[in-house]
Amino acid sequence: MRWEFTQDFVEPQGQNDSGKLIIEFEGYNYQPLPLEIREENLRLLGMARTGEQLRLNPGRYAVRMLLPDGETESAMVTVQADGLARHKMGWQPTTLLARKLKSKYTERKSIAPIPPAPTSPSPMLPEDHETEPGDKAIPEQAPITLPASWCARFLAYDIDQKCWLPAEYPPRLELQEHGIVGDTVASELLVHAQYPGLFAIELRGRAGDQISVALPMAAQSDAMSCRLAIVDDGENMRAEASLLGYGSIELVSDYMQTGALQEAAALMTDAEELLWGKMSNPIAAALGGYALLRLGDLERLHNWPMNLASWFEWLPDGAVIAGELAARRKDHPSAANFMLLAVKRGLPLFSEGYSHLLSRLRYYTLYGRKLLGQGFSADHVEEALDTVQQWSPGVDLSYLSLTLEQLSLSGDDIPVQGPPSSEGWMHFAPENPDVLLPL
Amino acid sequence: MSDLWRRVEGVDTNAPRTHALVIGTSHYIHLPDAPDQPVPNDGRVTLGLGQATTPATSAMLFATWLDKDYHNPDAPIGTIRLLLSPSVDEQTQVDNLVGTDISHTTTTNVKAALRAWKRDCETNRDNVAILYVAGHGIQLTKDDSIVLLEDFADPNENILQCAMDIGSIWRGMNNARAAKTQFYFVDACRIKPDLFKDYANNPVGVTLDEEDSGTITAAPIFFSAAPRSYALGEPGKGTLFCQALQDCLKSYGVDAPDTDNRWLVTTSSLLKRLPVRVSELARKWGEEQDAVPGGLPVDVAFHVLKGPPDVPLRITLNPATASVHASARLWDGFSRRTLFENVRFEPDLTREVPGGNYLLAVTFPQNQQDYRDLEAAPVIAFPPGCEMEIPV
Numbered sequence: 001m002r003w004e005f006t007q008d009f010v011e012p013q014g015q016n017d018s019g020k021l022i023i024e025f026e027g028y029n030y031q032p033l034p035l036e037i038r039e040e041n042l043r044l045l046g047m048a049r050t051g052e053q054l055r056l057n058p059g060r061y062a063v064r065m066l067l068p069d070g071e072t073e074s075a076m077v078t079v080q081a082d083g084l085a086r087h088k089m090g091w092q093p094t095t096l097l098a099r100k101l102k103s104k105y106t107e108r109k110s111i112a113p114i115p116p117a118p119t120s121p122s123p124m125l126p127e128d129h130e131t132e133p134g135d136k137a138i139p140e141q142a143p144i145t146l147p148a149s150w151c152a153r154f155l156a157y158d159i160d161q162k163c164w165l166p167a168e169y170p171p172r173l174e175l176q177e178h179g180i181v182g183d184t185v186a187s188e189l190l191v192h193a194q195y196p197g198l199f200a201i202e203l204r205g206r207a208g209d210q211i212s213v214a215l216p217m218a219a220q221s222d223a224m225s226c227r228l229a230i231v232d233d234g235e236n237m238r239a240e241a242s243l244l245g246y247g248s249i250e251l252v253s254d255y256m257q258t259g260a261l262q263e264a265a266a267l268m269t270d271a272e273e274l275l276w277g278k279m280s281n282p283i284a285a286a287l288g289g290y291a292l293l294r295l296g297d298l299e300r301l302h303n304w305p306m307n308l309a310s311w312f313e314w315l316p317d318g319a320v321i322a323g324e325l326a327a328r329r330k331d332h333p334s335a336a337n338f339m340l341l342a343v344k345r346g347l348p349l350f351s352e353g354y355s356h357l358l359s360r361l362r363y364y365t366l367y368g369r370k371l372l373g374q375g376f377s378a379d380h381v382e383e384a385l386d387t388v389q390q391w392s393p394g395v396d397l398s399y400l401s402l403t404l405e406q407l408s409l410s411g412d413d414i415p416v417q418g419p420p421s422s423e424g425w426m427h428f429a430p431e432n433p434d435v436l437l438p439l
Numbered sequence: 440m441s442d443l444w445r446r447v448e449g450v451d452t453n454a455p456r457t458h459a460l461v462i463g464t465s466h467y468i469h470l471p472d473a474p475d476q477p478v479p480n481d482g483r484v485t486l487g488l489g490q491a492t493t494p495a496t497s498a499m500l501f502a503t504w505l506d507k508d509y510h511n512p513d514a515p516i517g518t519i520r521l522l523l524s525p526s527v528d529e530q531t532q533v534d535n536l537v538g539t540d541i542s543h544t545t546t547t548n549v550k551a552a553l554r555a556w557k558r559d560c561e562t563n564r565d566n567v568a569i570l571y572v573a574g575h576g577i578q579l580t581k582d583d584s585i586v587l588l589e590d591f592a593d594p595n596e597n598i599l600q601c602a603m604d605i606g607s608i609w610r611g612m613n614n615a616r617a618a619k620t621q622f623y624f625v626d627a628c629r630i631k632p633d634l635f636k637d638y639a640n641n642p643v644g645v646t647l648d649e650e651d652s653g654t655i656t657a658a659p660i661f662f663s664a665a666p667r668s669y670a671l672g673e674p675g676k677g678t679l680f681c682q683a684l685q686d687c688l689k690s691y692g693v694d695a696p697d698t699d700n701r702w703l704v705t706t707s708s709l710l711k712r713l714p715v716r717v718s719e720l721a722r723k724w725g726e727e728q729d730a731v732p733g734g735l736p737v738d739v740a741f742h743v744l745k746g747p748p749d750v751p752l753r754i755t756l757n758p759a760t761a762s763v764h765a766s767a768r769l770w771d772g773f774s775r776r777t778l779f780e781n782v783r784f785e786p787d788l789t790r791e792v793p794g795g796n797y798l799l800a801v802t803f804p805q806n807q808q809d810y811r812d813l814e815a816a817p818v819i820a821f822p823p824g825c826e827m828e829i830p831v
Binding site: 036038040041042043044045046062064066070072074075076236258259260261262294295296328330351352354355356358359362363365367385389390392393394396397398 | 578579580581582583606610632633639649695697699700710711715727729730731733737773795796817
């Protein structure tokens with residue numbers, strides 16, 4: 001059931017006295033969002049987009065919109081003959097951080113804003129302190145520091161040594177929002193790439209749990225920054241990276257995070273623009289490519305994955321998408337070559353990519369002889385499978401960005417408790433402009 | 440066939456039908472009762488596993504739902520094959536887990552049932568295929584997972600001989616004769632990945648010949664792995680994934696009416712709601728659990744409800760102090776049917792109402808001049824719920 005969007009909902013008998021309707025939505029830089037137009041009895045008439053002028057017979061209509069944060073908004077609107085009705089859909093923007101917290105707390109709780117930088121040593125919160133629902137700001141006169149903080153270090157992929165090493169020129173962190181709810185410390189940051197390369201952040205929570213998150217950004221493209229939300233409740237730490245960018249880029253990222261594949265795919269009308277337009281964002285293009293692959297919409301992918309794979313040599317995901325597309329088109333030798341190319345480039349930035357890559361390598365290990373024919377090197381495929389599969393015990397496929405739990409990309413052993421001992425680790429210091437300070 | 444639990448007789452055999460294979464393994468012959476108990480020194484590899492406690496219950500609940508409630512006018516139920524290996528406790532908690540029409544989940548039985556199911560599914564391209572598998576399992580990718588069967592850890596077999604390769608089955612069902620619409624639900628008690636990694640590339644016993652012809656329309660896979668193998672929740676209710684799925688099929692995952700005014704559970708609505716529901720239920724038990732969708736999740740209808748689902752409605756007043764004085768009436772604007780009236784806020788008003796478009800009135804006693812009556816506000820009740828704050 002691929003969506004067909006229209007602006008004309010007028011029944012033939014109502015041609016003469018139709019009215020007009022515009023549903024306005026202010027979020028996401030006024031990007032048009034998919035919208036359902038329904039009769040008053042809720043029967044679906046069809047799909048439209050926000051911001052467009054729709055033609056309808058006079059009457060009352062229900063409109064419903066799936067928001068990128070997974071919530072839905074519905075409203076009743078009245079269209080009058082020869083009139084123009086405008087309706088603004090109410091939306092309270094929720095940050096990625098708020099959503100992460102909401103997924104932990106089923107009850108609504110507020111996130112405290114960033115406390116002001118302390119001018120004197122800050123008192124610690126008593127251990128039994130609990131913030132109640134509805135608590136808003138941390139009073140300015142009582143600035144706090146965290147009871148303890150998480151640690152982090154950046155890793156960069158070394159394509160020559162084929163391994164992840166502590167980043168010599170690490171990305172820069174910028175704190176956007178930070179707060180405490182009960183024992184939970186939550187922060188939203190922007191990560192800015194300073195130098196070309198593939199980067200991941202390793203995080204160690206207060207309880208000693210460790211995760212690695214691939215960062216969907218690259219200084220060698222317009223996707224120079226990404227968003228990172230971190231929630232550490234003292235027992236578990238979770239982190240989620242998402243795309244940052246103009247236009248539909250963040251929308252695609254957010255929709256995919258909430259399982260709204262159709263909505264994400266509906267925004268991929270300008271996929272090729274993402275490759276070589278004014279705002280070239282191959283990472284967003286890759287994400288949209290994964291949505292289309294997952295929906296089996298190969299027609300809309302036509303050949304741009306080949307360009308994504310060839311023009312952005314630093315991006316493993318381009319080769320994965322081209323490989324998966326070739327496999328679906330039964331061109332298995334090309335598919336295998338693209339998958340091997342992806343492995344050479346490092347790990348995909350997205351869990352979708354990791355999943356396709358591992359599945360195809362397993363498949364070709366089992367059936368390569370039959371599917372790939374002469375010239376196929378079983379050893380190469382098996383070697384690539386070993387390289388990729390070593391991470392599978394740690395990969396959490398429920399995240400959009402490739403996320404590993406209790407497994408260090410650098411290959412370092414993870415201590416059971418206490419601070420990390422290997423090089424490059426810093427601790428989170430929200431009051432400091434650099435955000436991270438040496439241990 | 441002993442595994443054929445239900446076959447709908449007396450119907451046009453040429454018409455499209457839904458064929459389901461439902462497998463639940465709680466009892467494992469070669470595993471100890473608990474993971475930390477010793478096992479015979481005969482070379483068996485147990486991957487640190489003990490008995491599971493809920494998969495057979497979950498499979499039975501899902502099969503019962505298919506039998507009693509599943510509704511797809513385009514492909515009504517044709518056959519349901521049910522294979523169960525229940526634990527001793529489950530047999531006291533749930534009726535009919537053992538019967539002559541239910542085979543155990545041994546490798547031999549599952550292979551036979553799988554092929555019979557595949558044959559049935561291939562009788563008409565407009566058939567619908569449903570596979571539900573519950574037991575110890577592991578997810579390798581969004582498309583590949585492995586689920587262990589009753590005779591897993593047989594010391595005389597290769598390690599994964601007594602296991603199902605879901606990815607292989609999914610690809611094997613993607614052939615030129617296959618049902619074009621398929622649904623896969625994999626409900627696993629998690630195997631620790633680090634214990635499994637050395638065996639990930641070993642051949643798996645229960646597979647299908649892989650054709651992967653790319654001719655099917657939709658074949659989503661919903662995979663979820665419980666953080667522990669014992670039951671979370673009340674006895675007899677199955678795994679959290681099973682509970683979440685039942686919630687979604689009843690109301691939580693129902694989509695708003697389509698162009699034919701039908702309330703449907705679709706691939707798309709399951710993609711959005713099932714993972715959320717699994718997480719919500721897990722958090723109630725202080726656990727983290729996700730459901731990860733994979734396969735080919737093209738949007739198609741899975742289940743057509745026979746009427747509107749019940750939708751939780753929660754209405755609050757602003758200011759909240761108005762609640763003690765207010766009473767509410769909700770009615771259908773078309774039929775004028777009143778759903779409730781003279782209902783007090785305590786301090787919220789919570790009710791379940793059939794999904795639909797309603798009007799709400801809120802009134803105050805004449806001596807309450809601080810608040811104004813609300814004559815008729817639209818209330819659009821879509822699943823998973825409708826929350827409104829009314830200024831008065």
